[in-house]
Amino acid sequence: MPGTATAVGLVAAATTLTVALCAVSAAAVHGQKVASAADAAALAAADAASGAVAGVPCERAGEVAAAAGAAVVACDLDGLVATVTVSAPLGVLPASATARAGPPAPYLRAAPRNSCVWCASEKGPQWHTEKSSSSSSRRRR
Known part of the structure; x- marks a missing residue:
């Protein structure tokens, strides 16, 4: 019987480790999805601010973020540069990401x-x- 207890303990430890790794992996994937939604929303807002596409910049950011399953938490415009923060829950835990988009500064044009x-x-x-x-x-x- 001592071998059975050891085997059950090893299986329980392996199962616990597998579940923990799956949770961490899911959180990492979700974080990347939220970051991608923030990038796309910031680009949409910057395009609308520059006149490349029609619409109000922060409304366009909200539409793009909603299509990616996220919600815009903050949207700031500084000229043609848009800074957008989006959030999307992973279960009960919120995940958020911020992205900036706009034309490059003059010294970056080289x-x-x-x-x-x-x-x-x-x-x-x-x-x-x-x-x-x-x-x-x-x-x-």
Whole structure:
């Protein structure tokens, strides 16, 4: 009988660990869903603020968040930059996330290396790459 008690104890410990890991995994997945809803809502609000889409920015954020199963808790506009906080419950526990969206600051507009920059002229895209010792690195203007 001592082997039976040990086996029951091991099965109970394994079951408890499995249930705990499933709960933590579900919370992590739910957190990512809430963060995605916040990102999408902030982008929708910023698009509405810039005039890219029609509508009131915070109302658009609320529509997008509701489609993702979340609710807008806070929506702030600073010019064309939208900051949106959404919340969605996981059982009895609330989960919330905040996201910002809008045009980049002027100092962030510099083109990173090896990127395509669309210019306003009729030339089309211009590729900027760093010179290297290999023969495959070119600069097209």
